[in-house]
Amino acid sequence: MSDATDKSPPQAETAGMQNISELLSYAFALETEAYERYSELADMMDTHHNKQVAELFRKMAHHEKQHGEQIRQWAEEQNLSILTKVKYKWTSPEGPETADPGDMHYLMTPHQALTLALHNEQRAHRFFADIVEQTTDEEAGKLASHLAEEETRHVSWMQEWLDKFPATEDGWDEDDDPPVLQD
Numbered sequence: 042m043s044d045a046t047d048k049s050p051p052q053a054e055t056a057g058m059q060n061i062s063e064l065l066s067y068a069f070a071l072e073t074e075a076y077e078r079y080s081e082l083a084d085m086m087d088t089h090h091n092k093q094v095a096e097l098f099r100k101m102a103h104h105e106k107q108h109g110e111q112i113r114q115w116a117e118e119q120n121l122s123i124l125t126k127v128k129y130k131w132t133s134p135e136g137p138e139t140a141d142p143g144d145m146h147y148l149m150t151p152h153q154a155l156t157l158a159l160h161n162e163q164r165a166h167r168f169f170a171d172i173v174e175q176t177t178d179e180e181a182g183k184l185a186s187h188l189a190e191e192e193t194r195h196v197s198w199m200q201e202w203l204d205k206f207p208a209t210e211d212g213w214d215e216d217d218d219p220p221v222l223q224d
């Protein structure tokens with residue numbers, strides 16, 4: 042087993058990883074995080090009676106879960122272990138901190154939810170794209186480039202969806218059964 046990676050908990054934005062096992066661990070953590078956050082966003086949109094966006098987030102959650110599963114299986118087939126202590130956390134577009142459930146307001150509008158998702162898809166893309174640029178391991182580079190491409194697709198889905206919703210207006214967090222598609 043390897044050395045340097047086992048010392049301190051790796052930072053989420055560690056790039057330039059030099060082996061495929063490490064990359065798979067990060068990819069798995071990233072997909073798992075995305076699955077969890079999309080599920081939460083879907084629940085939130087449900088309480089918002091926004092079926093449309095809830096459905097979109099459920100679809101994304103499902104997609105990310107499957108993808109994580111693929112990565113896990115693939116690692117298994119290659120006899121590579123996934124480092125479960127590797128963590129990857131979504132951030133909010135405004136700040137550096139984690140976008141955990143506590144930060145997500147239950148009245149979050151579709152526009153806000155989609156902005157959050159878009160931000161994190163872009164971040165995921167950058168994460169893998171950085172690895173492509175920095176790694177010297179050919180296999181890791183190939184996989185990272187495949188994963189980066191996948192994230193590009195997610196980014197454009199989110200962008201497309203975001204364009205369908207009006208920007209959030211003042212008073213979005215006042216609970217008076219706010220209409221969603223008003224202009």
Ligand code: ZN
Nearest residue numbers: 162165192195
């Ligand atoms: Zn994604």
